[in-house]
Amino acid sequence: KAGVTQTPRYLIKTRGQQVTLSCSPISGHRSVSWYQQTPGQGLQFLFEYFSETQRNKGNFPGRFSGRQFSNSRSEMNVSTLELGDSALYLCASSLNTGGQETQYFGPGTRLLVL
Amino acid sequence: SQQGEEDPQALSIQEGENATMNCSYKTSINNLQWYRQNSGRGLVHLILIRSNEREKHSGRLRVTLDTSKKSSSLLITASRAADTASYFCATEAYNTDKLIFGTGTRLQVFP
Numbered sequence: 001k002a003g004v005t006q007t008p009r010y011l012i013k014t015r016g017q018q019v020t021l022s023c024s025p026i027s028g029h030r031s032v033s034w035y036q037q038t039p040g041q042g043l044q045f046l047f048e049y050f051s052e053t054q055r056n057k058g059n060f061p062g063r064f065s066g067r068q069f070s071n072s073r074s075e076m077n078v079s080t081l082e083l084g085d086s087a088l089y090l091c092a093s094s095l096n097t098g099g100q101e102t103q104y105f106g107p108g109t110r111l112l113v114l
Numbered sequence: 115s116q117q118g119e120e121d122p123q124a125l126s127i128q129e130g131e132n133a134t135m136n137c138s139y140k141t142s143i144n145n146l147q148w149y150r151q152n153s154g155r156g157l158v159h160l161i162l163i164r165s166n167e168r169e170k171h172s173g174r175l176r177v178t179l180d181t182s183k184k185s186s187s188l189l190i191t192a193s194r195a196a197d198t199a200s201y202f203c204a205t206e207a208y209n210t211d212k213l214i215f216g217t218g219t220r221l222q223v224f225p
Contacts, residue, residue, distance in 0.1 A: 004156070033213070043202065043215035056212050088154060102147070103204075103213060105156035 002027065004093050004106035012112045018079040021109045025072050025093030031055075032074040033103065034066060037088040046089075049074050050097040078111075086113045118203045118216025126222040133190040135219040137203030138183075146179055146186050147204045147213070157202065160188075195225045 005024045013019050025032050033056075034046040045058040049068035066076040072093070078085055088108045094101035121136045137146070145164045149157040163170045163179045163186065170177045176189040190197055203216040 035215070042217050045212055045214060048212070058212070090156060092157070102159045102162060103149075103157070105149075105158070107156045108154070110154075 004091060004104050006089075006091055006106035006109050008109060009107065010110050010112075012114060013081050014114050015081055015083060017081050018077065019081060019111060021076045021078075021089055021091075021111075023074045023076070023091035023093075023106060025074070025091075026104055029093035029095055029104070030072055031094045031097045031101065032068055032072065033092045033094075034074070034076050035090045035092065036060075037090060037108075038086070043090075046076070048097065055097050081113045083113050086111060118205055118214065120201070120203060120216045120219045122219060123217070124220045124222070126224065127193055129193060129195055129223055129225050131193055131223075133193050133197070133221055133223070135188045135201050135221070137186045137188070137216050139186075139203075139205045139216075140184065143181075143205045145206055146177075148175075148177060148186075148188050149202045149204060149215075151200045151202065151218075153199075160201075190221075193221075193223045195223050197221060198223045 007022045031050045033048040036044045047066050048056040052068045063079045068074045088110050090108045092103035092105045094103050118137050118139045127133055147162045148160040151157045161172045161177050163177050174191045179186045200218045200220045202218045204213050206213050
């Protein structure tokens, strides 16, 4: 089975712009979670989608949003980018929802906001 | 704040030595997982230990869980240079579905 894929792998944007990141889960996995990783804050949970519905949400402002499609692929959008949004964005898929499941991570999208 | 705090933040050892990393968490949990991350890439799941388990082994990995102290340890025996990575514990707090990651331990194994 192919692993979790994320596109693009690298991205440079300027403040005020918006960005959309994409994640394709492992075939058959219905849950997709997104994380932000920065040197200062570590790995922070953004949100989780399961069967096209947002199941859980972390403590991020409304500028961070996401969605999941019927094929379980997920997109994450960040509007009005700020310098502090520079980070590695990781998505992870699992068979079902819930933290009891092993998470399979993609390679991440490295976003740089200038 | 994050659920898990890891100690030490960084660890340097020689090949063949054992490496021990500790994780402390704050609330009751359903399970605790350990993940490895190689230099800013995706995380790889290593092992999951449930709240009713005290010890688990997988190859050169040994994980212990002490729910009374809200702590876990990961032992890597006979370390190799390829074990160089950051190691994170992650917990699913009781009655939530969210997986919360700790701060990580950066392990450097010198050949």
